[in-house]
Amino acid sequence: MLVVSAHWLTKGTFITSAEKPETIYDFYGFPQELYDIPYPCSGAAAQIKDMASICSSAFIGLDDQRGIDHAAWSVLKHMYPKANIPVMEMSLDYTKKPAEHYELAKKLAPLREQGILIIGSGNIVHNLRVIDWNIDAKAFEWAVSFDSIVKKCLVEGDHKPLIEYQKIGKNALLSIPTNEHYLPMLYAAALQEQDEEIHFSYEGFQNGSISMRCFSYGKIER
Incomplete structure (x- = not known):
């Protein structure tokens, strides 16, 4: 599996290459139970070798020191609790524009063809500046509006507005x-194949300003 993480920002793009990546607890002030969760997955050394040409053409580097952060393990713990599938994590280059991220994602298409599950782990709406600490708080209207626009674009396969999200207006910026x-x-959307249907496994909000929408393309083996 390859997880594109919202919690690993770098200058340049990197993929983890450790044989046994550590579990990173990159959050603060939460219950101890979360820090006690292990995810002892192995790295994906064999797959990384196969990715050499892709990494070269896309200027992706390798990092053998980086572990697996909670953007990856907090999701995978539920999907694959036995941690028996090799995992790679990919960083986000903070110098790239959204359109560049989208084009980079398209270069990862051969990995799908090889059966590698690619996960984009983040949130469509994520504004912690106005968060309501009641987890069940009603979602802000601007958050619901933007989330609905994104859903419509995804269903229609119209990705240009998603790339140029700033043009959508105030609700997008909030x-x-x-x-x-x-x-x-955007990485997940860019990997959609022609005429491939989208499946929404979850729709909803928490804390008023965080969309927990989940979607997938194709069939995911469990």
Whole structure:
């Protein structure tokens, strides 16, 4: 599996290459139970070798020190609790524009063809500046509006407005004050094959300003 993480920002793009990546607890002030969760997955050394040409053409580097952060393991713990599938994580180059991220994602298409599951882990709406600490708080109207626009674009396969999200207006800017949580969605969208249907496995909000929408293309083996 390859996870594009909202929590690994770098100058340049990198993929983890450690044989046994550590579990990174990159969050603060949460219950101890979360820090006690292990995810002892192996790295994907064999797949990384196969990716050499892709990495070269896309100028992707390797990092053998980086572990797996919670953008990856907090999701995979539920999908594959046995941690028996090799995992790679990919960083987000903070110098790239959204259109460049989208084009980079398209270069990863051969990995799908090889059966590698690619996950974009982030949030379509992620504004912690106005968060309501009641997890069940009613979602802000601007958040619901923007999330609905994104859903419509995804269903129609119209990705240009998603790339140029700033043009959507105020609701987009409120939903994406910084874009690191939004960009992983563009990686997933860019990998949609022609006429491939989208499936929404979850729709909803928490804390008023965080969209928890989940979607997939193709069939995911469990």
